[in-house]
Amino acid sequence: MRRAALAIGALALLGWPWAAPPYFVFLASLIVVNAIVAIGLNLLSGYTNQLSFGHAGFLAVGAYTAAIVATRWPGVPVVAPLLAAALVTALVGLALGIPCLRLEGLYLAMATLAFGFVVVEAILNLDWLTRGNDGLRVPVAHLGSWALAGDRERYYLVLPVGAAMVWAALNLARTRTGRALLAIRESEIAAQASGVHVARYRALAFVVSALYTGVAGGLFAFVVGFLSPDAFDVFLSVDFVAMIIVGGLGSVPGSVVGAAVLTVLHDSLAGFQNYRPLIFGAILIASMLFMPGGIASAFRFLKGDRV
């Protein structure tokens, strides 16, 4: 039953580019990218209770790294810029995560918010590298002799990477590391008393979260094809937070669903720019008041589990 559902789901995802018009293929790629970020953010916020308002900053680091690598070495297999994006962003995550070990709650939220602003300012100022306000054109991704020039090809780049990252995140919860992270979320001091090295795991959560977001950033660069610093403002970080709140804190499927819902909503409200934050804000408040466990808790409720 479960296997059959998975197989049908996989077939539907694989067949999507042939069933849908190109724009919806692009939208699906964007959903996968956002889902990877949401999972990464959820590993940090949902698992270790560290709220971040700076994930747009990580996304920007990943996107610009991938774009710069792909520009400097044209024709390099797309794996290289993506790996570079993952590595650089993870290092940035480590550099931010270690000092942030001393912070929690509001202070951490504000420090990450500040990080997001500083990244945008850095992109604007390093214009010899990032072209600053003019924006950076991202070259077409290559895989051997195959150029990923269309929406369909790019979708087939994004989908397997996304699937691998979902699979990894699902399994993380079942490992020693995942349990340690969850223990920290429940009570830091109790976890410490049980022999969990809290500082090490919190830093690890930061690095893994940044790595996820960095990979998503690399994919984002190739999917949209053009980067400019104003795309990575604090409102994008807020969107990511909204995704995990609506989807469900600490839930991997919830992150994916939350990313899908908000990405589609974002897109369908494109004609109503002025009202979009109004609706997003209302959704945030409503989900906190009426469904604090997010969509994931609604699923659990339908399945008959006790919430």
Add this chain to the structure above:
Amino acid sequence: MTTAALIHVVVSGLATGSIYALMAISLVIIYNATRTLNFAQGEMLMISTFVGWAVYQRLKLPLLGVMLVAVVGAALLAWAIERAIIRHAISATHFDVLIITLGLSLMLRSAAGVAWTHDDFPFPSFFGDRPMAVGPVRLAPVSLGIIGASLALMAALWALFTRTRLGRAMRAVAQNQRAARLMGISVERVYSASWVLAAVVGAIAGVLIAPVIFLSSKMGIVVINGFIAAVLGGFGSMPGAVVGGMLLGVIENLAPLYLPSSIKHSVPFIVLIAILLLRPGGVVGRVARRKV
């Protein structure tokens, strides 16, 4: 750089710093009562200033009347938000309330954009434009006015917190909610009062700063500098909020003189990251110990 010019820069830094201090005080008032950060504080300031301005456009009230309208508008808005939304999340975690206020800030900003567009509007000032000469130093009346008005408001707040029943009740709730309740203080009423008081302080700050930075839906962003100011002074401390605000204003104004201008916009954030890393308890405060 001459001393006179330096004094000029420091004084205008103190003026923006006063606004940061008032913002920080608003945040701290709500934080002390409810232990949550109100992300929407800046947007509430913006809305109440807009309300004052809209009434000014229609009725051509004198400025003092505009400020009164803004204050009343802010109080009503805060009271409604607290009763309609925040009160329902009273048992939720601080994280949840933080997200709710974040949602509120998105909504209020967007609503202001719908009602008044996202443009900048000039706002009438209490103070003239002609610089005043004090010896060799030239000072902008608006800077001195903002500093003076803010100090007066701070003194009034100090009197409120030390001399009135409400103020004492608020301080009691800040110290220990359960003990306060056992002493017969209505903690819920203190929550409402804190939201209203914070909004009133914000509205006054908004009317004072709007002539300088223009009235716009984006002016709510000042909440971030208010937060940084509160952290600088040790979050939760009122005198700390004042010191932190003034300090941040002066640093922000002095930094571009000594640093490349390109990092000017990052200065408050660099200050925040530095203070969080070096002295999370603020420049004068201590870090509170946690319990299980």
